[in-house]
Amino acid sequence: MNGSNGLRQLYERSRKNGHRLLKGVGALSLCAAALAVVITRNVAFASALNPPQPEPAPVEAAELLQEELPEAEPVREYALLCVDGQPYFAFATVAEASSAIASYVDQYAGEGVDSANLMESISVKMGVAEPWLLSAAEQFEDLAPVLFHVETVSHSHEEELLPFVVETVYDDTMYVDETVLEQAGRSGRRVTLFEEKAVNGLTLSRESVETVNVQPVNEIVRIGTKEHLSTGSYLWPAEGILTSPFGRRSVAVGSSFHKGIDVAAAYGTAIVASDGGTVIFSGWESGYGQLVKLQHENGDVTYYGHCSSLLVSEGDEVRQGEQIACMGATGVASGVHVHFEYRPLGGDPIDPQLVLPEL
Numbered sequence: 001m002n003g004s005n006g007l008r009q010l011y012e013r014s015r016k017n018g019h020r021l022l023k024g025v026g027a028l029s030l031c032a033a034a035l036a037v038v039i040t041r042n043v044a045f046a047s048a049l050n051p052p053q054p055e056p057a058p059v060e061a062a063e064l065l066q067e068e069l070p071e072a073e074p075v076r077e078y079a080l081l082c083v084d085g086q087p088y089f090a091f092a093t094v095a096e097a098s099s100a101i102a103s104y105v106d107q108y109a110g111e112g113v114d115s116a117n118l119m120e121s122i123s124v125k126m127g128v129a130e131p132w133l134l135s136a137a138e139q140f141e142d143l144a145p146v147l148f149h150v151e152t153v154s155h156s157h158e159e160e161l162l163p164f165v166v167e168t169v170y171d172d173t174m175y176v177d178e179t180v181l182e183q184a185g186r187s188g189r190r191v192t193l194f195e196e197k198a199v200n201g202l203t204l205s206r207e208s209v210e211t212v213n214v215q216p217v218n219e220i221v222r223i224g225t226k227e228h229l230s231t232g233s234y235l236w237p238a239e240g241i242l243t244s245p246f247g248r249r250s251v252a253v254g255s256s257f258h259k260g261i262d263v264a265a266a267y268g269t270a271i272v273a274s275d276g277g278t279v280i281f282s283g284w285e286s287g288y289g290q291l292v293k294l295q296h297e298n299g300d301v302t303y304y305g306h307c308s309s310l311l312v313s314e315g316d317e318v319r320q321g322e323q324i325a326c327m328g329a330t331g332v333a334s335g336v337h338v339h340f341e342y343r344p345l346g347g348d349p350i351d352p353q354l355v356l357p358e359l
């Protein structure tokens with residue numbers, strides 16, 4: 001074995017050994033890197049590309065190979081973060097790669113966000129890293145927004161007040177100043193649920209997905225239209241002279257109690273309703289002669305006695321100041337006058353001057 005033939009044999013043998021050794025160190029794909037190491041160390045089979053001069057002894061070369069190869073540095077593997085199977089970043093560990101991508105996604109998972117999902121298909125696998133993958137990993141925070149898209153879905157609701165309407169119901173059985181709140185109003189609400197989709201924080205769509213209405217309850221106010229008959233205040237029943245006040249008085253024989261007041265004027269003078277009310281009596285009554293009794297809205301009753309004629313009938317409604325009779329001297333009367341009584345709530349009479357305007 002000498003000359004170029006012998007060297008070739010050594011080369012072939014050494015290469016086989018070399019490959020076997022290399023296989024023991026790492027994957028076949030790593031051979032290039034390993035060979036580079038070998039080449040720099042001037043190992044025989046690599047140098048055979050440019051046959052060395054002079055030729056080394058075969059045994060020495062084999063020994064040299066045996067000695068040198070174990071010193072080759074083991075090939076470092078990295079956690080490669082891949083998008084669609086293609087590596088983009090090389091991290092030292094799988095945990096580092098996972099943490100980097102998780103933190104990136106998390107920054108979009110803020111308050112009110114229901115879901116935050118990475119749109120790209122990513123995976124992490126162990127493998128050899130080219131230098132640019134390592135430097136890319138160092139700039140992960142800057143590069144991630146370009147490569148990775150996080151779709152977020154969030155929900156929010158908006159509330160709108162639905163005001164109630166006030167309905168007015170007119171009621172002629174109630175007086176004009178009477179108002180009844182038949183039904184209290186209550187505002188309604190419209191609650192709309194919105195779903196918002198965004199990619200990397202940029203809103204893509206926002207639409208209402210659900211609307212709940214709480215209908216308002218209308219307010220119903222019942223208002224009376226019936227005019228009042230009574231005013232609650234009293235007028236003198238006739239123009240004339242107060243000839244006899246209320247209370248005890250002397251009469252021809254002994255004394256008696258005067259249950260009203262007497263107002264005298266000319267025969268036929270108008271007698272008017274002291275206040276508006278309903279005629280509850282119109283006719284003859286012992287002692288009073290021709291008599292009208294009016295009941296007022298508050299329950300008070302007034303009497304108008306000794307009339308010469310009556311102008312109203314039982315059941316009539318009269319206004320304050322409206323003429324109801326003419327002055328006379330019917331019944332037990334010493335002269336032409338009107339005998340006027342005031343009976344609170346229709347009970348015992350009291351002095352009408354307590355409620356009449358001062359003379």
Ligand SMILES: [Zn+2]
Nearest residue numbers: 260261262339
């Ligand atoms: Zn009298």
